[in-house]
Amino acid sequence: MKIERIETHGEEQRIRQDFGVSELCAKVLACRCQDDEQIRQVLNQDLTLHPCQSPELTQILKRLDTARQRHEKVLIAGDYDADGLCATAIMKEALDRAGIVSGFYIPHRLNEGYGLSAQTVQLARDKGYSLILTVDNGVAAHPALTLAKQLGVEVIVTDHHVIQQEPECLTLLHPTRMGKPWQYCCGAGVALQLSMAMTGPRKRPIMLAAIATIADMMPLWEENRILVRLGLKYLNERQFTAIEALNDKKCELWTEKEVAYQIVPKLNAAGRLAELCNINNIVRYLLLEDPAQIESAAAQIRQINQKRRQMSDKMTKTAMEQMHPEDAFHVIADKEFHEGIIGLVAGRIMNETHRPTLVLAPSAQGYKGSVRSVPGLDIQVFFEDLRGYLIQFGGHAQAAGIEVAADQLEPLRQAILAKMETLDLALPEPTLQVLPVSAQEINLTALHELDQLAPFGQQFEPVTFEVSGLTILQYAKMKEVYPKWQTTNGVDLIDAISFNRELDNPHPASWIGQLQINRFRGREKCSILVETVE
Incomplete structure (x- = not known):
């Protein structure tokens, strides 16, 4: 892999x-922020949320109050990914607290x-529902909205996906209409604004x-x-018992990384493997209070996620075996593949081979596929x-879903490969x-100051550091496998540890990886989680 060193040009x-x-x-800050306004946002420690007061939100509040007074039934129409599940739970709790009769429904993926x-x-x-409130979906549900109008069912759409055609609904609450500072909200973020307007800011919805x-x-x-x-x-x-119970082991400190790796996959797994559970039960789980019920349900969710991991590993192995390494665009189909997992597999293969990848599983009409692309190729x-x-x-x-008839799969593959030959596309190293x-x-x-810059994520990515000038005190292999360098900068001891089994260099000039604080039994120590060395 090519190493590219970031130049800050003295801006620091x-x-x-x-x-x-x-x-x-x-x-x-110099390499991650585009201007001083972004620097101020990163350094700002004020945790005060800003309540939205858009005309659309005001109109929704009036309609929901009318529903309460008339004892109407409101259906929350959610989605099966982590964002949609969280958004549905937020709205269900808000409507319950507001005294509005409501139900919810998450579709089978x-x-x-x-x-x-x-x-x-x-x-x-x-x-008997007279009002539908969508969360994390709705802007593209044109046939459903047309039928609702014909049946006399009013629909409020709250969504954050791209509006390609104006939805025909009572009211649309959308980040692009809400403006700053809410323009980047996900579905649950939009739902939170409505929840706060109804019942005030509360910890669980937040x-x-x-x-x-983080999930979206x-x-x-x-x-x-x-x-x-x-x-965070x-x-x-440590008061959100339902989230604590999902963790495989006790988390010392909840960070955006811990949430992304320990919580989000488990919420998404239930939607991916919809045949293993009723996805609506995940919403009920997020609203549970009883510890015994929480632990029983959490064990099932953890099992589903473990099944998802096993299936993903197996499918990835099969896909890698079937792949033609010389192809500029991988197209891989198998009758044993599971539709809910193909996106994960496509992403893995794309990251491994640095080639656009389409992975397909059987469907009623032929095959459904998931595409993951590389920088420079707009799918x-x-x-x-x-x-x-x-x-x-x-x-x-960079990502898309397709469906193709069985007899069109091979012609599609040939057409994709033929088109790749016509493109003047230099796939980047x-x-x-x-x-x-x-x-x-x-x-x-x-x-510690670096930790205060968190959260890291989309558009403010974690930094990979190249550390030079360390003096090596000792080099060894942990468990006879993983390299560990005990080093010093002349003042502090710094451990550099890698979980790359193939890395074996007792005397590197520099270490490349993440800087972090190693906490053990109340003690703190500087450390480097090493990806590679130079």
């Missing part, structure tokens, strides 16, 4: 002077697909919206930055003149961007 000196931060943090459907609208009408913001990889600027910080603060109070543009091979296509520049720092810049004070 100005940032140190203007903002009073360490040289280490100044370098991070494989049998019903994404978003509000005409079938759900009809069932809602048959069961934690759920923070989890969803939303830009961590403006309100999202405050929301995730506040949500509340999570670390939407690429498939524009290939739509004739497809039954369905939807997505964005995999590059690891690193920020060079000297050993003298590393100390516990600087690393």
